[in-house]
Amino acid sequence: MTTTPTTPSERAAHARHGYSSYQITLHWTIVVLVAVQWLMGFGMERVYDAVENNEAVSQWGPAFIHIVLGITIFLIMVARLMARINRPVQTAAGTKHHLLAMLGKINHWAFYVVLLAMPPVGALAWFGGSEAAAGIHSLTAWLLLILIVLHVGGALLHLVLGENIIRRIVRPTPGN
Ligand code: HEM
Numbered sequence: 001m002t003t004t005p006t007t008p009s010e011r012a013a014h015a016r017h018g019y020s021s022y023q024i025t026l027h028w029t030i031v032v033l034v035a036v037q038w039l040m041g042f043g044m045e046r047v048y049d050a051v052e053n054n055e056a057v058s059q060w061g062p063a064f065i066h067i068v069l070g071i072t073i074f075l076i077m078v079a080r081l082m083a084r085i086n087r088p089v090q091t092a093a094g095t096k097h098h099l100l101a102m103l104g105k106i107n108h109w110a111f112y113v114v115l116l117a118m119p120p121v122g123a124l125a126w127f128g129g130s131e132a133a134a135g136i137h138s139l140t141a142w143l144l145l146i147l148i149v150l151h152v153g154g155a156l157l158h159l160v161l162g163e164n165i166i167r168r169i170v171r172p173t174p175g176n
C-alpha cells in the first residue's frame, strides 16, 4: 500500500516507488491502441489472406490502419522502454505479496518483448510475404492476450488481497 509523501525527503524516497504522469499517460495510450489494434487484426488477416491467395481485395483500409497503428505502438513502446530504464520503478512497491510482485515484473518485461517484436514480425509478413512470420505474428497476438488477462488478473488479485495497486498506474508519484 502506498502512502502520500509530505516532506521533501519523503518525496525523494517515494519517487521511484511509483510511476510518473508521463509513464502513466503512455501506459493508458498503449491500452487503447492495443485494444483497437487487436480488433483491427482480423480485418488485416482477411486482407493478407486475400493477397496471399491472389484474390481481389475490395478494402485496403483495415490493412492501412493496422500498419499505421502497429508502427505507432512500436514507437510508443520504445519511448516507454527509455522512460522505464531512465527512471527505474519498483513493481508493486510496498507489497507483502513478493511472489505476485515478481510475477508482475516478468509480466511487464514480457509486454515490452512482445509489443516490440510484433511490429517487425508483422512487417516481415506483410512486406516480405513471409508466411512463417505471419504464423509467429498470430501466435504472439494470442500470447499478448494471455499476458493482458494475467496482468489485469494480477492487479485484481492484489485488490482482493487488500492492496490497491491500480492507483499506482492512475495517480502519478512526485519526482518526474
Ligand atoms: C504491436 C502491434 C501489433 C499488434 C498488437 C498486432 C495484432 C494483430 C492481430 C491480433 C492479428 C490477427 C491475429 C491472427 O491473424 O490470428 C494480426 C494480423 C496481422 N498483422 Fe498485426 N499487429 C501489430 C502490428 C503489425 C504491423 C506493424 C504489421 C505490418 C507492418 C502487421 C501485420 C499483420 C499481418 C500481415 C497480419 C495477418 C497475419 C495472418 O493472416 O496470419 N501487424 N495482427
Ligand code: HEM
Pocket (backbone or CB within 6 Å): 023, 027, 030, 031, 032, 034, 035, 080, 084, 090, 091, 092, 093, 104, 108, 109, 111, 112, 148, 151, 152, 155, 156, 165, 166, 167, 168, 169
Ligand atoms: C494492453 C493492455 C496493457 C498493457 C500492454 C499493460 C502494460 C503494462 C506495463 C508494461 C506496466 C509496467 C509499467 C511500465 O513499464 O510503464 C504496467 C503497469 C501496470 N498496469 Fe498495465 N497494461 C495493460 C492494461 C492494464 C489494465 C487494463 C490495468 C487495470 C487493471 C492495468 C494495471 C496496471 C497496474 C496496476 C500497473 C502497475 C503495477 C505496479 O508496478 O505495481 N494495466 N502495465
